[in-house]
Amino acid sequence: MEVRRTVPVKLDVDSDDTALLRDTVDEFLWAANYVVDHAWQGDYKTTSKAQLQAETYDEVRDRTRLHANLVQNARNKAADAVQSVVARWRQGEYAGKPHFSKPTAVYDKRCATFHDEYVSLATVGGRIEVEYVLPDEERDTPHSRYLDNDDYEVTGAELHHKNGEWYLHLRTKAGVESDKPEQATTGHSTVLGVDLGVNQLAVTSTGTFWTGEEFDHWRREYENRRGDLQQCGTRAAHENIQSVGRKETGRFKMMLHRIANGIIEEAVENGCTVIAFEELTGIRDRLSGASWGHKWAFERLYEYVEYKTELHGIDVEQVDPENTSRRCSHCGFTHPDNRDGEGFACLRCGYANHADYNAAKNIGLRYLRRNQTGDGGGAPVGVRLNRGTLNANGEYDPPAGDSGQSGSPRESPTLNEARSSDRAK
Numbered sequence: 001m002e003v004r005r006t007v008p009v010k011l012d013v014d015s016d017d018t019a020l021l022r023d024t025v026d027e028f029l030w031a032a033n034y035v036v037d038h039a040w041q042g043d044y045k046t047t048s049k050a051q052l053q054a055e056t057y058d059e060v061r062d063r064t065r066l067h068a069n070l071v072q073n074a075r076n077k078a079a080d081a082v083q084s085v086v087a088r089w090r091q092g093e094y095a096g097k098p099h100f101s102k103p104t105a106v107y108d109k110r111c112a113t114f115h116d117e118y119v120s121l122a123t124v125g126g127r128i129e130v131e132y133v134l135p136d137e138e139r140d141t142p143h144s145r146y147l148d149n150d151d152y153e154v155t156g157a158e159l160h161h162k163n164g165e166w167y168l169h170l171r172t173k174a175g176v177e178s179d180k181p182e183q184a185t186t187g188h189s190t191v192l193g194v195d196l197g198v199n200q201l202a203v204t205s206t207g208t209f210w211t212g213e214e215f216d217h218w219r220r221e222y223e224n225r226r227g228d229l230q231q232c233g234t235r236a237a238h239e240n241i242q243s244v245g246r247k248e249t250g251r252f253k254m255m256l257h258r259i260a261n262g263i264i265e266e267a268v269e270n271g272c273t274v275i276a277f278e279e280l281t282g283i284r285d286r287l288s289g290a291s292w293g294h295k296w297a298f299e300r301l302y303e304y305v306e307y308k309t310e311l312h313g314i315d316v317e318q319v320d321p322e323n324t325s326r327r328c329s330h331c332g333f334t335h336p337d338n339r340d341g342e343g344f345a346c347l348r349c350g351y352a353n354h355a356d357y358n359a360a361k362n363i364g365l366r367y368l369r370r371n372q373t374g375d376g377g378g379a380p381v382g383v384r385l386n387r388g389t390l391n392a393n394g395e396y397d398p399p400a401g402d403s404g405q406s407g408s409p410r411e412s413p414t415l416n417e418a419r420s421s422d423r424a425k
C-alpha cells in the first residue's frame with residue numbers, strides 16, 4: 001500500500017532570498033484569491049479546474065511574475081477551496097467565500113527540485129537554492145525516517161512563513177511502483193462498493209445516498225426552457241437553446257463533482273483502498289428509467305472519481321454487474337423476487353434493506369471475490385459498511401469496540417443485521 005507522510009523542514013534563507021520568497025508568496029496568494037473571485041461570479045460557483053484554468057490563467061500570468069506551475073497550483077488551491085464550500089452548502093452547512101491570507105505557496109516537482117540537503121525553488125525572481133536545517137543524523141526523527149530513506153520520494157511541498165522563519169512541509173510517498181503487488185500480499189484491502197441508479201444516483205456500501213431528485217429537477221427545467229425556445233424558432237432562440245445546453249452541462253458537472261468528492265471522502269474516512277463501481281457498459285439498458293443523460297452522468301462521475309482519487313492512492317475499478325440487485329448481500333441467495341422496487345427482502349434468510357444499498361454491498365463483495373480467486377488465499381479483505389466490514393464470504397465483522405451503532409444516521413440497520421452483529425460478538 002502507498003504510504004504518505006508530510007515532513008516539515010526548516011530552511012536556511014538569507015535576506016535576499018527572503019525578499020524573493022516573500023514576494024512569491026504574496027503573488028501566489030493574490031493569484032489564488034483572484035481565481036476564487038472569478039469562480040464566485042454569477043449564478044453558480046465554478047469548481048472545474050479546467051474551466052478556471054481556461055478563464056484565469058492568462059490574466060494571472062500577465063499580472064504576476066509567478067512561474068507557470070505556481071499559477072496552476074494557486075488555481076488548484078482556489079478550486080479545491082470553492083469545491084469544499086459548495087460541498088458544505090450541500091450538507092446544509094454555512095460556509096463563506098474562501099479567502100487566503102496565511103503565507104504559504106504550493107510547490108510541485110515542476111517548480112521545485114528536491115535534493116537530499118537543499119531545495120531549488122522557483123520564485124518571482126527565478127530559481128533559488130535553499131539549504132535545509134537538518135537535525136542530528138543519529139536521532140530518530142521524521143527526517144531520518146522519511147527524507148534519508150530512499151524508499152520515500154518527495155512529491156511536492158508547501159512553503160510556509162511563520163514567526164519570521166521559512167519552512168517547507170515536504171510531502172513524501174513510498175511504495176508507489178510496487179503499489180499493487182504489495183497490496184495483494186500484505187495490505188488490508190478494504191473496498192467501498194458504489195451502486196448507480198435513477199432514483200438514487202449513487203449509494204455506497206457505507207450507506208450514504210445521493211438522490212437523483214436534483215438531477216431530474218434540472219433536467220425537466222431545462223427541457224421546458226428548450227421547449228419554449230424551440231417554439232419561437234428564431235435565430236436568437238436557437239442561440240438561447242445552445243446557451244441553455246451549456247448551462248445545463250455546467251450545472252450537472254458541478255453536481256457530479258460534489259458527488260464524486262463525497263464518494264472519495266467516504267472512502268478516505270473509512271480507510272478504503274479501492275472504490276468499486278458496476279461496469280458502465282450497457283448501464284442504460286439495465287436500469288429502468290435511465291436516459292442518455294443518466295449514462296452521460298455516470299460516465300462523468302466515474303471519470304471524476306477516477307482522476308480525483310489519484311491524489312489519495314485509491315484504486316477505482318469496475319465489476320460485473322450481473323445479479324448485483326437480485327442477490328442477497330447477507331446469504332448470497334439470488335432471485336428476481338428478492339427485490340421489489342426500492343425494497344430488498346431476501347426470500348431465503350429474510351435480510352431486508354434498501355435495494356440500492358444491498359446492491360452497493362454486492363458490488364464491493366464482487367470486487368473482493370474477483371481479486372481473491374487465483375492468487376491462493378489472498379489478503380484479508382473486506383467491504384466497508386457503516387458499522388464494520390463484510391468479508392468475501394459475506395460474513396459480517398463488527399468494528400473493534402463497536403457499541404452497535406456508529407451514531408451515523410445513514411443506515412438504519414435491519415433486525416437481521418443487528419442479530420448477525422450480536423452473533424459475531
Ligand SMILES: [Zn+2]
Nearest residue numbers: 328331346349
Ligand atoms: Zn439472504
